[in-house]
Amino acid sequence: MTKLSVNINKIATLRNSRGGDVPNVLKTAAAIEGFGAQGITVHPRPDERHITYQDVRDLAPAVTTEFNIEGNPIPQFIDLVLENKPTQVTLVPDAEDAITSNAGWDTVKHKDFLVEVIQEFKQNNIRTSIFIDPNPKMIEAAQYTGADRIELYTEAYAENYANGNKDGILPYVECAKIAKEVGLGLNAGHDLSLQNIQFFKENIPALAEVSIGHALIAESLYEGLETVIKKYLSLLK
Ligand SMILES: CC(=O)[C@@H](O)[C@H](O)COP(=O)(O)O
Numbered sequence: 001m002t003k004l005s006v007n008i009n010k011i012a013t014l015r016n017s018r019g020g021d022v023p024n025v026l027k028t029a030a031a032i033e034g035f036g037a038q039g040i041t042v043h044p045r046p047d048e049r050h051i052t053y054q055d056v057r058d059l060a061p062a063v064t065t066e067f068n069i070e071g072n073p074i075p076q077f078i079d080l081v082l083e084n085k086p087t088q089v090t091l092v093p094d095a096e097d098a099i100t101s102n103a104g105w106d107t108v109k110h111k112d113f114l115v116e117v118i119q120e121f122k123q124n125n126i127r128t129s130i131f132i133d134p135n136p137k138m139i140e141a142a143q144y145t146g147a148d149r150i151e152l153y154t155e156a157y158a159e160n161y162a163n164g165n166k167d168g169i170l171p172y173v174e175c176a177k178i179a180k181e182v183g184l185g186l187n188a189g190h191d192l193s194l195q196n197i198q199f200f201k202e203n204i205p206a207l208a209e210v211s212i213g214h215a216l217i218a219e220s221l222y223e224g225l226e227t228v229i230k231k232y233l234s235l236l237k
């Protein structure tokens with residue numbers, strides 16, 4: 001089984017568009033968990049344009065499933081994670097002005113930095129995952145960072161799949177094989193959807209977790225959160 005962690009950034013985006021507290025992120029997270037999702041993901045960004053640092057503090061004691069905090073490990077992010085002790089931290093090398101995540105780590109170039117940061121999280125019993133492009137060289141080098149898992153950046157897969165190119169899965173299959181050989185657990189995320197998740201899962205059965213936000217929330221506008229989450233859960237069995 002692959003766990004589904006729902007990224008609720010978009011709920012906060014909607015709330016922030018009006019100010020106030022509608023929709024309420026805690027209530028939505030509880031509903032998502034009630035519908036069977038096995039985790040809640042948030043990705044606070046320095047400008048707090050969607051999930052705020054205070055949301056993370058409010059969610060930490062309220063989430064009853066796996067809590068995953070994603071982000072660039074700048075000092076205030078590291079402090080936030082250590083203060084809130086999620087199940088997992090996913091390190092993403094976001095530029096400050098990035099609209100969304102658009103690249104994985106260079107695990108060769110940034111090895112020493114990653115080793116240092118990951119060690120601190122692991123000392124605090126927080127599972128660590130690093131966001132990586134489907135590049136075998138980067139997966140091989142990831143084993144020396146001390147990370148527990150990698151999260152494969154799936155934007156290229158999603159784009160290829162949407163264009164009818166199913167061979168876009170091949171680098172992911174190869175990277176999943178390397179991850180297994182070097183003892184890294186495997187997560188995946190970015191632009192996964194009800195359209196493309198089944199083919200991904202069929203080809204990468206060892207997938208531990210997917211984090212899905214943008215498409216899942218958009219699909220829920222048509223079909224409702226409960227129906228959509230149950231569809232994902234059935235495809236991820
Ligand atoms: C790490 C990743 O893949 C991103 O999808 C991210 O978690 C979503 O961030 P935004 O909601 O800011 O696009």
Ligand SMILES: NCC(=O)COP(=O)(O)O
Pocket residue numbers: 007041043070151188189190191192211212213214215216
């Ligand atoms: N780690 C990926 C994530 O949390 C959600 O990405 P997306 O589904 O919003 O593209």
